[in-house]
Amino acid sequence: MVPGLGSVRASYPRRLSGGQNGGGGGVSRASWRRRGAARCFGEGSPEKKAATNLQHFFNYVAVRIVLAQLESYNREAYVELKEFVSRTSLNDAETFCKNLIRESPRHKGLAMRILEVRSAYVKTDFEWDNLKKLSFKMVDEANTKLMRDYVLEVSHIEDENYKT
Incomplete structure (x- = not known):
């Protein structure tokens, strides 16, 4: 405190x-x-902002998973998706998928696969409880470190002021 x-x-x-x-x-x-x-946070709660950022993250994960899958069994589709990713930002999941769907019929199939993978990942593979535990731990550790560093910094200044 x-x-x-x-x-x-x-x-x-x-x-x-x-x-x-x-x-x-x-x-x-x-x-x-x-x-x-x-x-x-403007429009929406902090939880809404976090959910939006997680959606972008899950999209990124799904793209990486699909790329890894394609690399081993469909080299042509892998190259096409890799090229699309290189020229399209993954920072906005919806814009990325919207643009991928509209790129070509073949890209539409890739987009549908990405949507399937991200949905499955969110529902079955992502460790929600672990996220909560890690978030608590990281905030506590960061707070402790910042407070410790501040106290050390201030105590050195006070020691020097006391000596003079």
């Missing part, structure tokens, strides 16, 4: 209206946080 700031939970009001005891139809703490987060 940062000195002087209290905990994050304590900094939220119990109710935004209706007094301390929550009477009068105020807004709940969770609802208040979600609305605040939505304002910070």
